Amino acid sequence: MFNRFIKVASDLVTTHDQIRAGFLSIALEKNRVSDPYVKNALAFKTMVQGTNDPEDFLNMPKIRPFLLTASGLSDKAMQHLRDNDQTAAIKELIEKFLKPAGENYVDEVIYRYLLIKGDAVGGVMRNRIGVIGQEKLIRAILSCINVRGINYSWMKNNKQHNWLYGENNDIDIEKEIKALHWMNKNGSRILIFNMKVPVVKKNIDICLFDGKSEEFNRGKIVQKINKAIMFGELKGGIDPAGADEHWKTANTALDRIRESFNKVNHPVMTSFVGAAIENSMAVEIFSQLQNKKLTNAANLTNSNQLTEYCNWLLDI
Amino acid sequence: MFNRFIKVASDLVTTHDQIRAGFLSIALEKNRVSDPYVKNALAFKTMVQGTNDPEDFLNMPKIRPFLLTASGLSDKAMQHLRDNDQTAAIKELIEKFLKPAGENYVDEVIYRYLLIKGDAVGGVMRNRIGVIGQEKLIRAILSCINVRGINYSWMKNNKQHNWLYGENNDIDIEKEIKALHWMNKNGSRILIFNMKVPVVKKNIDICLFDGKSEEFNRGKIVQKINKAIMFGELKGGIDPAGADEHWKTANTALDRIRESFNKVNHPVMTSFVGAAIENSMAVEIFSQLQNKKLTNAANLTNSNQLTEYCNWLLDI
DNA sequence: TATACTCGAGTGA
């Protein structure tokens, strides 16, 4: 059996309480992320004291980035635009919105800046939520390692590429772990997070290789097809409305992994860990587990399933 | 051959110019969508004139929705929270951010409201972009119909379910079309957009059925397995960074369609139309076209490919 | 540096 705590498909489904908790923590974090933009707006308000007309903004090169945002351009959009597109956007902002606002033109430009940056805050948040999911998984793995008294080493998420000896008082190291190494009954194991795997030509969240610590070789182990053991997709988001959407993405990603490794005659195991699992996708996941398309799975918000998944990961 | 204008994979790739144009039109539209929120903020500012302290807000029930937003809660999040969660969020907003802001507490609450609503503006925009993509496809189909002098009828996107005779001066009807009907050499055809198909248990963007207009039967034709001809996924977004992400989603969606109809022994054709197509996914799409997993495809921003796709749709 | 990762803000059937 793949996971003792997944006996029927519905065991995979996320509870309402977990969803509520997830959205609450998003709101808290969003307030922190918002802070600098509030400050920017206040600073802008000070900087443009003394102007009498929105046209005056055009003579203040320092506020161009602020105006570009206020004119509706995300940083992402700007990468695809030319300088004159951007200047045109600012002029349109002034003509269409700031001049009609009359004496309220300062509020108008600040309000528009904040609306556009609010979308940016959303983007930053989504990345954070993903990182937090990864940290939660790593923390769970470390807990299993510690409970079982397994010796391990870990590598930081920087360019040093040196293994650090795993201590028992390893508080908060999940925030800086790129890779883990340990031994099990089958041999030496290296687990890497978020790595581009050349055979697939794609990034993969969870990558398990057979290899001694020195075989990590500055990340080059990902090129050794024969060392690959298991790959997993991790989805840390809690939104039930996004659950099926992101499972569809993960499903294609996992298919690409299987196909790429089958093509080089080295089939690998695959797994899925998700925080937002709804009924209909749970049925698909469970069915893939039964027919062994998927080797293992867990709901990230279910500590039993997660522990079971981590122990399996440590043992294969 | 599937499409005369797709001879090699790279023919599918979106040009830089189209990407630029897409982001420019997003910025324009975003400014329009932002407008009401700017007005809300100005209205709030007026309403709270006369308050001296953020605590005063607690006695103004009318501004509770505004405060909820300012406290970091999206409308989506609120669906998953209880009343006391929401009240707690407002109290935290006041204690943690508004009181520390001192006499600037009104600006602070307005700025936070706008940042959170900015994320909402992003959400509204994404839905609009999707709708605009659908309208672009429908317009292209109508153009082909008109150029070829095909008689057609169409049904509005409402509960009436009556067929309207297609005129040649059909300006802007793409905005209200739910379904189209016409005849071709193979029989009577009904094309429905954005319908849940029971066999798949999922919504599908483009649904082509064999059926006389009366067989539409208030949408019940989607239950007639034998009437199904072709299903397509449409992705109207322009962002190249999202291209592979959304193609992965579409790919699983198309797989579900094929599997569901194969299971009931009625294989159907499938197709993909996308505005953001990058090289690597173009290779996958082209390969699926060659091995006939995918029956046809087009880049929504390439009018040759799109016209070819629409004519194919009218003829199958 | 090209490429593809993070996920929920909306919406509607």
Added chain:
DNA sequence: GTCACTCGAGTAT
């Protein structure tokens, strides 16, 4: 109510 659609705001490798 339930479910799953829209897509780009960021980010990183």
